Amino acid sequence: xxxxxxxxxxxxxxxxxxxxxxxxxxxxxxxxxxxxxxxxxxxxxxxxxxxxxxxxxxxxxxxxxxxxxxxxxxxxxxxxxxxxxxxxxxxxxxxxxxxxxxxxxxxxxxxxxxxxxxxxxxxxxxxxxxxxxxxxxxxxxxxxxxxxxxxxxxxxxxxxxxxxxxxxxxxxxxxxxxxxxxxxxxxxxxxxxxxxxxxxxxxxxxxxxxxxxxxxxxxxxxxxxxxxxxxxxxxxxxxxxxxxxxxxxxxxxxxxxx
Amino acid sequence: xxxxxxxxxxxxxxxxxxxxxxxxxxxxxxxxxxxxxxxxxxxxxxxxxxxxxxxxxxxxxxxxxxxxxxxxxxxxxxxxxxxxxxxxxxxxxxxxxxxxxxxxxxxxxxxxxxxxxxxxxxxxxxxxxxxxxxxxxxxxxxxxxxxxxxxxxxxxxxxxxxxx
Numbered sequence: 004x005x006x007x008x009x010x011x012x013x014x015x016x017x018x019x020x021x022x023x024x025x026x027x028x029x030x031x032x033x034x035x036x037x038x039x040x041x042x043x044x045x046x047x048x049x050x051x052x053x054x055x056x057x058x059x060x061x062x063x064x065x066x067x068x069x070x071x072x073x074x075x076x077x078x079x080x081x082x083x084x085x086x087x088x089x090x091x092x093x094x095x096x097x098x099x100x101x102x103x104x105x106x107x108x109x110x111x112x113x114x115x116x117x118x119x120x121x122x123x124x125x126x127x128x129x130x131x132x133x134x135x136x137x138x139x140x141x142x143x144x145x146x147x148x149x150x151x152x153x154x155x156x157x158x159x160x161x162x163x164x165x166x167x168x169x170x171x172x173x174x175x176x177x178x179x180x181x182x183x184x185x186x187x188x189x190x191x192x193x194x195x196x197x198x199x200x201x202x203x204x205x206x207x208x209x210x211x212x213x214x215x216x217x218x219x220x221x222x223x224x225x226x227x228x229x230x231x232x233x234x235x236x237x238x239x240x241x242x243x244x245x246x247x248x249x250x251x252x253x254x255x256x257x258x259x260x261x
Numbered sequence: 262x263x264x265x266x267x268x269x270x271x272x273x274x275x276x277x278x279x280x281x282x283x284x285x286x287x288x289x290x291x292x293x294x295x296x297x298x299x300x301x302x303x304x305x306x307x308x309x310x311x312x313x314x315x316x317x318x319x320x321x322x323x324x325x326x327x328x329x330x331x332x333x334x335x336x337x338x339x340x341x342x343x344x345x346x347x348x349x350x351x352x353x354x355x356x357x358x359x360x361x362x363x364x365x366x367x368x369x370x371x372x373x374x375x376x377x378x379x380x381x382x383x384x385x386x387x388x389x390x391x392x393x394x395x396x397x398x399x400x401x402x403x404x405x406x407x408x409x410x411x412x413x414x415x416x417x418x419x420x421x422x423x424x425x
Contacts, residue, residue: 005413006382009367012360013383015353018285022299023277029303030273030310 082142083234083242087135087255103135105246105257133195135248135255137232144183145235153228154195193230195248276309280323283384284330290375291334293368301333308333324394331376331395366416374409377402 087103132154139147149156156179181191230246248255281302288301308329316322355361367378380386380394388406392399 005363006385008359008363009378009382012355012364013286015355015360016286016289016364018281018299018302019295022302023281026303026306027273027277030277030306033307033310034273 079238080143081236081238081240081242082140083144083147083236083244084140085232085244085246085257086138086140087246088138089135100136103255105255129201130197130199132197133226133228133248135193135230136190137193137230137246138190139181139183139232139234141234143237145237146183147181148231148233148235149179149181149191150177150231150233151193151228153226154193157192157194158190193228195226195228198226273310276322276326277306280326281306283323284326286383287327287330287376287379288334290368290379291331291372297334301330304333304336305329320390320393327380327394328396334372362417366413369416370409370412374405374412377405378409378413381406 085105087105088100089103090100137149158179158181179191226248228248230248232244232246234242234244236242244257246255246257284305285298285302288305289295289298292298292301305326309326312325314325316325353361353364355364367375370378376395377391380391381388386394388399388402391397392402395402
């Protein structure tokens with residue numbers, strides 16, 4: 004029977020004693036310290052035993068805007084709109100897409116923590132990146148050029164939700180083109196350059212160089228990114244939208260429409 | 262069960278004893294390498310211990326862990342985008358060539374088929390249980406299982422004497 008043969012073949016796939024024991028230890032620490040610390044401090048505590056871990060966790064910040072409305076341009080029969088979205092992880096582990104209202108000043112983005120290093124002086128260095136997705140919609144569109152000044156742009160495979168390996172990838176200064184006439188895809192992902200912040204292990208708040216702190220450890224005061232989308236219509240005309248992410252102001256919005 | 266919002270320490274051994282093997286095997290079937298499966302494994306159980314959800318039954322807790330493992334595996338691939346690397350598939354050592362070919366054929370299936378094969382044939386879950394755990398219709402699981410079997414039959418064609 005296939006089931007029996009598969010079970011026999013799967014016997015080799017077992018978690019190592021080292022990983023099992025590390026996990027148990029971290030879970031026990033978490034269970035005993037969770038009530039004392041806020042979310043971010045808990046991450047730091049749970050990873051205190053190791054110098055560097057790519058934990059690949061993704062979570063969203065608090066949603067502060069009403070539902071999105073795409074940014075629309077219309078000239079004659081030409082129509083172009085762009086909508087932005089991010090993902091947040093629900094308590095049950097599911098990823099949920101959140102649209103971002105580009106007409107408001109919305110600060111919501113997806114984020115990945117890619118490494119936590121530290122332990123010295125009760126500080127942890129957390130390296131993360133920001134991510135946003137954009138979808139294009141419209142009439143008579145031939146192609147859309149995306150250009151960025153920070154991070155990378157990515158196009159997903161059709162089955163990206165399962166095997167998310169990239170078809171294409173362009174970094175700042177280069178142009179990524181979505182060819183509408185070929186059909187799919189109609190979406191593009193932007194990921195920021197990685198950046199690091201220092202977190203106080205005691206209270207989970209961010210530590211700045213001048214030793215001042217903020218309540219929100221995820222607020223990054225020194226990063227801006229501009230994503231320029233230029234649409235080429237079939238009649239040869241063009242239109243442009245410039246989306247600016249400003250972490251200091253905590254905003255993502257369409258800055259100008261030409 | 263498990264109504265305490267913070268997981269008790271005794272819960273740690275219980276959940277690991279019951280589900281470590283299941284979580285790791287699902288994680289491996291998605292990531293195809295031990296290092297990434299280790300990351301997914303740890304993240305799933307750390308999320309579990311932080312989770313304030315009150316599970317209504319053991320089945321509910323198992324379903325949570327299955328979904329969390331699948332989602333953590335997906336999240337890992339999102340991170341792999343950033344690292345601009347493709348996951349490296351581990352070369353596994355099996356007792357027999359047949360074991361190797363059977364496991365390899367399952368790893369070659371699309372991820373959603375791998376999950377149903379894993380849950381049905383390794384965890385002995387019924388179609389109804391899988392559908393409930395994955396929050397999907399039973400007809401969808403039936404169809405995925407059917408397609409997965411067809412693909413496996415194709416991969417293993419003439420190689421081994423397998424009864425389905």
